[in-house]
Amino acid sequence: MRRILPLFLLIAFVLLAAVPARTGALTDPATHLTYMTEQYWPMNYTRDGRLTGLAVELLRRMWREMGVPEQPIQLFPWPRAYDMGHVDPRTVLFSMYRTKGRDPDFKWVGPIVRGKTEVFTLRSRHLGARSLRDLAGWRLTAVREVASANILRDAGLPYTGSGSPDTAIKMLTRDRVDAVAMDAMQFHHFAARLGCPTGEFKPVMTLCTDPLYFAFSRDTPDALIRRFQRALDAVTHRPGYRTLLDKYLN
Structure with a gap:
């Protein structure tokens, strides 16, 4: 009995010592x-x-x-x-x-x-732009509430909001819009995932590098x-x- 009691106390001490650390993590x-x-x-x-x-x-x-x-x-x-x-x-x-x-x-x-947001068009359309003013009259799309959509809105440029990057790219390939404003890494990733040839698109201008x-x-x-x-x-x-x-x- 004397041997069992110290062992019991040791186990209890170890368990109690672990409680504050666990409690601290949960209250962080x-x-x-x-x-x-x-x-x-x-x-x-x-x-x-x-x-x-x-x-x-x-x-x-x-x-x-x-x-x-x-x-x-x-x-x-x-x-x-x-x-x-x-x-x-x-x-x-x-x-x-x-x-x-x-x-x-x-x-x-x-x-x-640091990221980079660009305006992408179909290379076959032979479109070009040097400033936001050059995009006036274009049919534009951007994923709602992303940085590129905010830039277009702040510039007073109307655009069609899409729910996802792949939807926006499909709108471009199906000639429903003239250009997509999107983060460059995201655009290339989703275009490849949709099976679009690499040379099918071209960036015509950079919107931001924030x-x-x-x-x-x-x-x-x-x-x-x-x-x-x-x-x-x-x-x-x-x-x-x-x-x-x-x-x-x-």
């Missing part, structure tokens, strides 16, 4: 956020049923740096995710272009990488934003970061 404010993203290769996308990509892997490394257990990431079409990020409290939306128009609407952690960020809802505490930024800075200064970039961008 980073676990009370809703993380949302879209299909946006190579930043965030599904492969073999698992969410992956440069931004997804960065976020997972940031959680480890912060001592936060891996959190669920919800996948939505971008228009829905963007609307939820605007309205719902305690949300994180990525990967998002940080533009002047969006800047006051969110709190930001980044940059992740950086991509993690966008947090405005109600996120500033102290938590600083924690995420410190974690990202730590991750990107480690030797393995270059390997991560090469994996997804080269």
Whole structure:
């Protein structure tokens, strides 16, 4: 009996010692956020049923740096995710272009990488443009609420909003529009996935080259934003970061 009692006390001590660490993880404010993203290769996308990509892997490394257990990431079409990020409290939306128009609407952690948004046409149409004014009268499309759609809207250019990148590209190939305004990486990825020949399209102008960020809802505490930024800075200064970039961008 005397031998059993110390063993029992030892087991109880180990179990009790583990409780504060687990409780601390559950009460961490980073676990009370809703993380949302879209299909946006190579930043965030599904492969073999698992969410992956440069931004997804960065976020997972940031959680480890912060001592936060891996959190669920919800996948939505971008228009829905963007609307939820605007309205719902305690949300994180990525990967998002940080533009002047969006800047006051969110709190930001980044940059992740610098992106490029362009206007694409069919090469066979022989269209050209040097400025937004040259696009006047064109039949344009862009995915709703993406950076390119916001740029067209702010310039007073009418466009047809599409629900997804592949829908926008199909509109172009079926001659329903003259041009698609879209992130360059995303355009080439979805065009290839649709089986479109590489030389079928051409970019006629660049709309923006803004950086991509993690966008947090405005109600996120500033102290938590600083924690995420410190974690990202730590991750990107480690030797393995270059390997991560090469994996997804080269």
